[in-house]
Amino acid sequence: MSELRKDPIVGRWVIISTERGKRPSDWSEEPRIKSGGFCPFCPGNEDKTPPEIMAIRPDDSQRDVAGWSIRVVPNKFPALQIEGDLVRKGQGNYDMVNGIGAHEVVIESPNHAFDLTDLSDEQVAQIMLVFRSRTLDLKKDSRFRYILIFKNHGVAAGASLEHSHSQLIATPIIPKRVVEELEGSRRFYHLKERCIYCDIAFEEQRTRVRLVSASEHYIVIQPFAPRFPYETWILPRTHFSHFEAMPEQLYAELARVLKDTLMRLNVVLGYPPYNFMIHTSPIQEPALSEYHWHLEIIPKLTRVAGFEWGSGFYINPTPPETAAKELSSAFVKTSEG
Amino acid sequence: MSELRKDPIVGRWVIISTERGKRPSDWSEEPRIKSGGFCPFCPGNEDKTPPEIMAIRPDDSQRDVAGWSIRVVPNKFPALQIEGDLVRKGQGNYDMVNGIGAHEVVIESPNHAFDLTDLSDEQVAQIMLVFRSRTLDLKKDSRFRYILIFKNHGVAAGASLEHSHSQLIATPIIPKRVVEELEGSRRFYHLKERCIYCDIAFEEQRTRVRLVSASEHYIVIQPFAPRFPYETWILPRTHFSHFEAMPEQLYAELARVLKDTLMRLNVVLGYPPYNFMIHTSPIQEPALSEYHWHLEIIPKLTRVAGFEWGSGFYINPTPPETAAKELSSAFVKTSEG
Numbered sequence: 001m002s003e004l005r006k007d008p009i010v011g012r013w014v015i016i017s018t019e020r021g022k023r024p025s026d027w028s029e030e031p032r033i034k035s036g037g038f039c040p041f042c043p044g045n046e047d048k049t050p051p052e053i054m055a056i057r058p059d060d061s062q063r064d065v066a067g068w069s070i071r072v073v074p075n076k077f078p079a080l081q082i083e084g085d086l087v088r089k090g091q092g093n094y095d096m097v098n099g100i101g102a103h104e105v106v107i108e109s110p111n112h113a114f115d116l117t118d119l120s121d122e123q124v125a126q127i128m129l130v131f132r133s134r135t136l137d138l139k140k141d142s143r144f145r146y147i148l149i150f151k152n153h154g155v156a157a158g159a160s161l162e163h164s165h166s167q168l169i170a171t172p173i174i175p176k177r178v179v180e181e182l183e184g185s186r187r188f189y190h191l192k193e194r195c196i197y198c199d200i201a202f203e204e205q206r207t208r209v210r211l212v213s214a215s216e217h218y219i220v221i222q223p224f225a226p227r228f229p230y231e232t233w234i235l236p237r238t239h240f241s242h243f244e245a246m247p248e249q250l251y252a253e254l255a256r257v258l259k260d261t262l263m264r265l266n267v268v269l270g271y272p273p274y275n276f277m278i279h280t281s282p283i284q285e286p287a288l289s290e291y292h293w294h295l296e297i298i299p300k301l302t303r304v305a306g307f308e309w310g311s312g313f314y315i316n317p318t319p320p321e322t323a324a325k326e327l328s329s330a331f332v333k334t335s336e337g
Numbered sequence: 338m339s340e341l342r343k344d345p346i347v348g349r350w351v352i353i354s355t356e357r358g359k360r361p362s363d364w365s366e367e368p369r370i371k372s373g374g375f376c377p378f379c380p381g382n383e384d385k386t387p388p389e390i391m392a393i394r395p396d397d398s399q400r401d402v403a404g405w406s407i408r409v410v411p412n413k414f415p416a417l418q419i420e421g422d423l424v425r426k427g428q429g430n431y432d433m434v435n436g437i438g439a440h441e442v443v444i445e446s447p448n449h450a451f452d453l454t455d456l457s458d459e460q461v462a463q464i465m466l467v468f469r470s471r472t473l474d475l476k477k478d479s480r481f482r483y484i485l486i487f488k489n490h491g492v493a494a495g496a497s498l499e500h501s502h503s504q505l506i507a508t509p510i511i512p513k514r515v516v517e518e519l520e521g522s523r524r525f526y527h528l529k530e531r532c533i534y535c536d537i538a539f540e541e542q543r544t545r546v547r548l549v550s551a552s553e554h555y556i557v558i559q560p561f562a563p564r565f566p567y568e569t570w571i572l573p574r575t576h577f578s579h580f581e582a583m584p585e586q587l588y589a590e591l592a593r594v595l596k597d598t599l600m601r602l603n604v605v606l607g608y609p610p611y612n613f614m615i616h617t618s619p620i621q622e623p624a625l626s627e628y629h630w631h632l633e634i635i636p637k638l639t640r641v642a643g644f645e646w647g648s649g650f651y652i653n654p655t656p657p658e659t660a661a662k663e664l665s666s667a668f669v670k671t672s673e674g
Contacts, residue, residue, distance in 0.1 A: 006562055007561070010518055012562065013562070014562045017653065175647075176648070177650075181346050225351045277644075296646075305494060306495065306613065307416075309614065311513070311514050312513035313508065315351070
């Protein structure tokens with residue numbers, strides 16, 4: 001079983017895979033996605049993944065056979081394992097937790113060649129609802145404190161399989177990045193009695209200099225201080241602390257907005273590799289007035305080097321105002337057109 | 338001039354290059370190091386860099402001509418600029434500072450083909466003394482709060498030129514990563530009245546499970562919770578809060594230890610790309626009892642993906658105990674042998 005360890009100085013947690021410890025020879029080759037080779041996510045190969053957790057498939061169809069439109073399976077090489085009791089222990093100044101958690105893969109379509117932007121609005125809406133459904137289910141497990149939903153698209157963004165998929169990791173620890181956002185927005189709330197994300201959504205809508213697009217319930221912006229060029233945030237315009245706590249129709253709208261935003265990035269940047277992640281409130285928390293879920297998209301365009309790793313200070317060569325201008329005026333074919 | 342902007346939620350600073358704003362077409366090609374092409378760092382091409390700030394060269398030789406063994410020049414494409422007054426300003430919830438700072442390049446050798454491990458111990462010792470000398474000089478400038486010394490080796494680690502060099506960036510802000518280390522070690526000091534790095538050095542020497550090597554004044558370890566496989570730290574065994582404040586002979590010993598460590602990484606990992614950075618106390622602070630300078634080396638073996646970016650949680654497939662065992666037993670030819 002892997003182990004969660006806490007850096008005693010800065011409090012950052014890491015997952016150490018003590019089992020599948022890579023040997024030096026494993027590092028010698030650049031990771032590659034094989035095109036055209038065998039794909040464990042394609043219909044017909046259901047027995048090459050662990051048994052499915054859920055699937056969108058006709059009512060009369062069997063589990064773990066073809067016929068599904070979306071399929072959720074445990075990750076075959078999970079960073080964390082679902083079985084066992086959570087054990088927290090110390091060793092001198094060092095703190096650790098055994099590697100309990102969930103690591104699931106959402107196979108977004110049976111079609112190997114499609115990426116998210118090729119799917120119908122309805123299919124992307126179903127994916128969003130699958131994210132919600134898995135969150136609601138994992139939330140019942142009191143060992144977990146947080147669920148991170150994310151996607152790696154393209155080799156440079158860390159994807160190891162070509163077939164379009166996203167992932168979900170439930171952790172027994174609230175990740176540092178999220179703790180920082182929670183603490184920051186709490187400080188702001190104490191000062192102003194307003195949610196800082198609501199403020200940002202309102203201000204960016206008003207000034208429009210970093211606005212990419214806006215729909216009835218969402219706003220898409222370039223943040224004021226982006227770490228990466230064309231880093232893009234999608235925020236609900238009304239306050240929801242938890243991703244999974246919205247009325248159903250808002251997931252369909254989110255799907256349209258996400259697809260539209262990815263298409264804009266494709267047009268402007270020529271189909272870049274990217275990561276997206278959903279930042280939401282810790283699952284065991286009640287609705288929070290000070291924190292607001294949102295989705296962050298990071299196109300993979302630059303390399304992070306010594307200065308960034310050493311300082312946590314990022315050098316971004318593209319002002320967000322420039323990126324917003326290009327993305328907002330990008331011609332995007334709607335699914336109707 | 339570039340702009341330093343602060344994320345209003347988590348307080349992370351970024352440098353936005355408003356001038357050399359990259360356009361989408363600039364992203365289309367993978368950055369490449371040209372081998373065999375023209376090199377602005379080679380002897381004879383001194384006029385292709387900005388005029389030198391300092392150089393190790395014979396007393397009777399001229400500035401900006403060949404004959405040097407180490408040369409320090411301003412970065413031709415600086416992230417921050419040296420000229421101007423520091424202006425801090427706000428805009429609604431947003432905070433920014435104009436891009437004042439220093440960005441220098443240390444050309445480590447006249448020989449294009451050599452990397453750090455090919456240089457003599459004396460040459461590497463001179464490089465360490467140049468780091469100290471530049472720090473002592475920049476320290477006089479009251480606009481600066483921090484100096485980060487770092488090296489990008491290899492394309493995957495963000496190097497844009499092949500000729501071996503390191504860099505130094507002076508910032509008007511203390512970087513977040515450093516603030517976190519300072520705060521963490523301060524908390525520990527309040528609790529125990531000991532420096533946490535001194536504790537770590539002592540404990541790792543005692544248990545030896547994560548020990549790579551030890552010399553009279555330095556210890557080389559794998560940290561307990563490394564973000565990356567084979568992440569390696571070099572710590573002085575006696576307490577020094579500031580890198581630049583050590584007795585002269587300790588820089589020569591540091592050079593030998595650094596070179597030996599890089600050679601071990603080369604042997605075990607087959608000449609990996611890497612970053613190293615020196616974490617030291619903020620330059621305007623007096624000697625601190627609670628913080629201890631150290632050097633971190635990160636071999637570039639994994640890709641950082643959505644989970645890491647989204648959570649600040651790292652998945653490391655190699656336990657530091659495994660890495661330490663391999664590195665400590667690696668056969669390394671000494672410069673004497």
